[in-house]
Amino acid sequence: MAEIDELSSWKWLWRIPAPEKFKFFYWTACHNSLPTRTMLHKRGMLNYDICPRCTTCPESILHCLRDCPFSRKIWLSIGFENINFFMEQNIFTWIRRGTTSGNKQMFMAAYWWIWRARNKLCLANEITPAAAVKIQIYNSASINSKVFGHQSTDVITEQWVSWHPEEGTAVIINVDGSSLGNPGPSGFGGVLRHSNGKWIYGFAGTVGISTILHVELLAIYHGLKVAWDQGYRNIVCYSDSTLSIQLIGRDVNPWHHYASILTNIRDLVKRNWSIGFKHTKREANAVADLLAKAGAAGTDAWTEFREPPPAAIPLLQADAARVMFARI
Structure with a gap:
């Protein structure tokens, strides 16, 4: 009834x-x-x-x-x-x-x-x-x-989130995409860290006029490629794009607009290493978001950061200290 x-x-x-x-x-x-x-x-x-x-x-x-x-x-x-x-x-x-x-x-x-x-x-x-x-x-x-995606159909309650360090020796990759207009000037960014929050490597890049899903997927691809090239074989990749993670977990449809990117990601995944994909809230993805925005606003197709840029330092410190951020 x-x-x-x-x-x-x-x-x-x-x-x-x-x-x-x-x-x-x-x-x-x-x-x-x-x-x-x-x-x-x-x-x-x-x-x-x-x-x-x-x-x-x-x-x-x-x-x-x-x-x-x-x-x-x-x-x-x-x-x-x-x-x-x-x-x-x-x-x-x-x-x-x-x-x-x-x-x-x-x-x-x-x-x-x-x-x-x-x-x-x-x-x-x-x-x-x-x-x-x-x-x-x-x-x-x-x-x-x-x-x-996380909206409740009843009462919206306050949530507290923080960066997600993994136990053990896994290297953490946080990635993000940014589009100033969607479509508009777009870029990607990401950061590799040890589970204690210590900086390993950061990257950013611009792709010109594109879409948010495009750069979200590119960020994942470049994050995995960088980790492989640097010799890391046990990683966990965090993205705040639920759709990107869902698409990676499905069989690649040849008609999909981003089939080539998804195929490249899946080819990397099939290599002999341990990879986990997890969704994160945007408040726990602040460093990757910063780098992605820099990529979207920049002109270089690829920029590497052997050391953290100054603007990222307070964010990295907050993540390492497991500072909790409120989201509604």
């Missing part, structure tokens, strides 16, 4: 960890009120209901956002390959499953940007390439994962 009441009151939808515009969009779709050509035709506002992209099928909500060849290609390329994903014919059930699944941030971002691409075609006669839509999806999912 409680579940039925929640469905009828739409509490499940308003508790989705997503921007308010996303929630309103899903609410409109669940009420079959998105202005697709099928809906406009039924209301006498158009004389036809054919999809403007494939020009073969009526443009229902599910066809527009999932089943049209253009949309389906995007879903497959970002990892939604299960045939059951394309079998559901009830828009309400499909949205509810997608927005409450383990991959909800990617689902919600894809849902939004596929619709945006459709509107550009219908309203401005502007064709958005599938590759450009995928970049927008990855960017949006990455940002929303950081903003909403």
Whole structure:
């Protein structure tokens, strides 16, 4: 009974960890009120209901956002390959499953940007390439994962976090990416430390105009490569990008926009050494964040730091002392 009441009151939808515009969009779709050509035709506002992209099928909500060849290609390329994903014919059930699944941030971002691409075609006669839509999806999912990934659906409580030293002899790598605009001037950075917090090596670099997910993955790749080149064989790599860590743990889809970077990372992982990947809060990733911002603001493709830059010293001291930082 409680579940039925929640469905009828739409509490499940308003508790989705997503921007308010996303929630309103899903609410409109669940009420079959998105202005697709099928809906406009039924209301006498158009004389036809054919999809403007494939020009073969009526443009229902599910066809527009999932089943049209253009949309389906995007879903497959970002990892939604299960045939059951394309079998559901009830828009309400499909949205509810997608927005409450383990991959909800990617689902919600894809849902939004596929619709945006459709509107550009219908309203401005502007064709958005599938590759450009995928970049927008990855960017949006990455940002929303950081903003909403740890949001509670009940009471938001204060958390205390600190740098994560590992017990034993493992070398700790903290990495981060920074994008001044997303897309915009972008860079990556990282730091290698012993488990007691002692500095080993730092790096930063710029890639010009790019996206946050791109540089988050590049930071991981360069961090692993530096560790290998310097002879370390027992490492733990921390990133505050949940999406990056998730992508590394999956099989590489050849259609993925960053398939080459992911393949390079996985090739490094397959070498004869011990690697662990862990997510960290951004407050516990301050040194890598500092270096990534320096990379984004700089002009050099690669900068190494044999000694810590002055601005990083107080951050390193706080990490070594396990200073706790509050986050909401």
